[in-house]
Amino acid sequence: AQSVTQLGSHVSVSEGALVLLRCNYSSSVPPYLFWYVQYPNQGLQLLLKYTSAATLVKGINGFEAEFKKSETSFHLTKPSAHMRDAAEYFCAVSDASSGGYNKLIFGAGTRLAVHP
């Protein structure tokens, strides 16, 4: 079985500060890992994904994440926060052997607040 744990349901940063959203996963098979962003009353937008290639993954809007197998982590970072980054962020895991993208298991989500 696969699962995702996002540490911290709420994260607040100042504009221009480093953003760090934590994600740890559990998987008995090689995982595919994803970060999605959700703005209020909207669906999900893919930020980035890890699919067993490079461990440091760069995504849209300046976000990146590093897959660390030894730590079973896939933390999301951004060097400098913008006000528009305020949203809900979800980490998700999928089974690589099934093709990777199907049947995503989501973490509980982290709400990022950015203050001036």
Next chain:
Amino acid sequence: GAVVSQHPSWVICKSGTSVKIECRSLDFQATTMFWYRQFPKQSLMLMATSNEGSKATYEQGVEKDKFLINHASLTLSTLTVTSAHPEDSSFYICSASGGAILGGELFFGEGSRLTVL
């Protein structure tokens, strides 16, 4: 990029009525579609997996007679909440897979907020 559209975005209905939500892949054929449910300030919970032309596969605890899913074509899946009750009020989100052609990536709809009075 690939677009998935849901309709309606918002729906309010009376208790006991049925509501249909559509999920369409606008510019690609979706071999598989997924339906998720999201309660306020919570994560997405997978309800069912829908494959075109076959019966949906429901996750444990999801009532298949309550949440009817139809995937009649490669571009359309529908979720019908039958005899809706206030506890069915939620945000329903669909996602569609374009298969190997689109690298297997999932594309999400905008979501449909259901409020049952």
